[in-house]
Amino acid sequence: MKKIFFLISVIALIAACSSSDGETTTSNDGYDRTALLTHWANDIIIPSYTNYQTKLNIVASNTTTFTTTPTEANLVVLRASWLEAYKAFQFVSIYGFGKAEDIYFKEKNNTYPTDATGINTNIISGTYDFNLISQFSKQGLPALDYVLNGLGTSDAQIVAFYTGTNAAKYKKYLTDLVTTLNTNNDIVLNDWTSYKTTYIANNGNTITSAVSITVNDFIKNFEKEVRAGKVGIPAGVFSGGTLYPEKVEAFYKKDVSKILYNTAIQASQDFFNGKNFNDATTGPGLKEYLDNLNVVRSGQNFSDIINNQFTAIYASNALLSDNFATQISTNNSKMITAYDVIQQNVVYLKLDMMQALKITVDYVDSDGD
Amino acid sequence: MTRSNLLFTAIAVAGLSLTSCSSDNDDNTTNYTVPTEYSFERNSTTSVDYSGQTSRLLMLEEMGAYISAAAKNKTVADVTVLSNMYSNTNNAFSNTDLNTSGKQLKDKTAASKDYFSTFLGGGSTTEKLAVQLFFETQLANAFKASALPQVQASAGVSGAYLDGTSSRLFAANGLEPQQILLKGMMGASFMDQVVNNYLSTAKLDDAMNKDNNTNKVLETGSNYTTMEHNWDEAYGYIYGAGGSKYWDSYINQVNADTDFNTVAADIKNAFIKGRAAIVANDYTTRDAQINIIKAKLAIIPAVRAVYYLQEGKAKLATNNGAASFHALSEGYGFIMSLRYTNKPGTNAPYFTKTEVDTILSNLTKGTNGLWDVDYLNANLDALSLQIATKFGFTVAQAATVN
Secondary structure, three states: OHHHHHHHHHHHHHHHHOOOOOOOOOOOOOOOHHHHHHHHHHHHHHHHHHHHHHHHHHHHHHHHHHHHOOOHHHHHHHHHHHHHHHHHHHHHOOOOOOHHHHOOHHHHHHOOOOOHHHHHHHHHHOOOOOOOHHHHHHOHHHHHHHHHHHOOOOHHHHHHHOOOOOHHHHHHHHHHHHHHHHHHHHHHHHHHHHHHHHHHHOOOOOOOOHHHHHHHHHHHHHHHHHHHHHHHOOOOOOOOOOOOHHHOOOOOOOOOHHHHHHHHHHHHHHHHHOEOOOOOOEOOOHHHHHHHOOOEEOOEEHHHHHHHHHHHHHHHHHOOOOOHHHHHHHOHHHHHHHHHHHHHHHHHHHHHHHHHHOOOOOOOOOOOO | OHHHHHHHHHHHHHHHHHHHHHOOOOOOOOOOOOOOOOOOEEOOEEOOOOHHHHHHHHHHHHHHHHHHHHHHHOOOOOHHHHHHHHHOOOOOOOOHHHHOOOOOOHHHOOOOHHHHOOOHHHOOHHHHHHHHHHHHHHHHHHHHHOOOOOOEOEOOEOEEEEEOOEEEEEOOOOOOHHHHHHHHHHHHHHHHHHHHHHOOHHHHOOOOHHHHHHOOOOOOOOOOOHHHHHHHHHHHHHHOOOOOOOHHHHHHHHHOOHHHOOHHHHHHHHHHHHHHHHHOOOHHHHHHHHHHHHHHHHHHHHHHHHHHHHHHHHOOOOHHHHHHHHHHHHHHHHHHHHOOOOEOOOOEOOOOHHHHHHHHHHHOOOOOHHHOHHHHHHHHHHHHHHHHHHHOOOHHHHHOOO
């Protein structure tokens, strides 16, 4: 539907101005967008999904071991692999377009707070369709958090659910959660094989070009998922100071919210710098793009200002507890300070960088009335 | 969700370029009429809407009236009720339309895009939450001062005080929570929303707003473009409660003084001209009106702050100084408002937050705050002068309405 509209508008535009200027496809800022998109696709995006797939495969394998032999030791191993997968997800969360958008990939992977009551109902009924929007909060990594960390207060208590009266049902739900995560990621990753060509070819500078869509999604993820989801919402920034410690990411595991947050910051900074996913090499990226256009502020490369702000973010995070729920409940002002530091980089990226790159922000803040 | 809007826009843009390629460039930016009133129509129906702003003005009014009534009738100004009103929860307003309006004051307190999202003008989330807490504290102070049986306010003791024929509630330091709330919110909410949010070009031109306005893409189910509506919302925070309330009232009070007797027309006309310019896609004129409004509106709290400091000074000798507290509290709130002004071309206030905090702290630095009349007598002139000088008028000009 959307694509048809898009096609119509592009055709209309080309038809309207075919004889005069071809401003829809050419960019005259001199930066090689084809190389940029090629690097993003080949060296960052696809390797990120591949890595997530690898990590999810390990979770799947450990799930089989655990459901076959539900011991505390096997639970610990499975849980560790879940955390690795959760970290890997932070790197693909940036790219909410294409097939990922079509299948609600991000929503299915990481909607939190997860619906513990709904999950319990699902487990007992054994009937659910994870494709339904109403089921987004009952699946994914947060649902795994609940069934691996939240069913009891000790590992023995948790394992008991997988050995007790309803063991078969708990095992089935756990397995279904893991299988669904794998399936969804496979769908997106496989699609990239063919989508890549279209993606790279869409190298213009219009609002529907691949660069615009990717950068917008990068910033949107940074603003909404990383800044608001992981820090702002639980710390009460959007609720007039009412705190929601139970809305932190990985609430049931408790001591990993900072790890996941830092990982998401790292993923964002790496993307900004055009760093290969698999090694330290950097290539075309937003940093290079800004430098190429000689974007300078107060005698300093603007890309350096952004990287310095990333450094400041890590510094403010270092003052926080590993467990954000605890941090919020004991001393929320440090969370607010950390929020302000990341918000400053939202401003740099969303306003200053976008303006410098002449990319239009394609989403609006829903703060009007 | 938003991307589909963009695609819709893309079609509109494409449609436009279809026509623009076949016709000559026509400049329609100069040829439009500016009406004499803030009245704009599209297809014979008004395109002006600021109902959300009207609601918030009325909310603040009811909060103020509730505290006044507690002083007058010797009842409790319940902090739970006030807090519910502030965030519009639990149907706290007697005006039931407000309860169901979906609007609230708290989330528009220190909440502008430029200062508290983009962090221009020295703003931050830390400050925003501190400001909201400050107002909650005023509500708690009103509660405390109205506790039954109501005691007479005195140095270091919060309570009620009969000021002429009006009974007022004072905190232990002599500040009147009701006035701090009303005048302070005029700054932290209404002023901030006008000059740092809705008249922010970052807000007006956000995302596709400019293209949509140029092509007259209306908001779904509405008779206005987003940019037109943003402008109306700024207007509504000044004039949106049937006139003569809050900034509208104080603009007129300042205007009544011959030293400032064009300010009311200047602000009103700039709003009208800017709105007409938006309809006509004349963004240069729009931006010029923004600068006029920002500069002229900032004068109002400055003049009123000096006026009330001087009025307070004149009453220091009456009733151990308590007769001056109402005026000084009004002044305190207007000084607070100065932090939310926006000096054209700077995206920063005329006085920084630190400067404003210092003035406020100096105002209440005497023993037991305002109860130290000797301290005030020695310092009010200097504080008045500091404010007047910044805005280029004299203390005498502001102190006397003539």
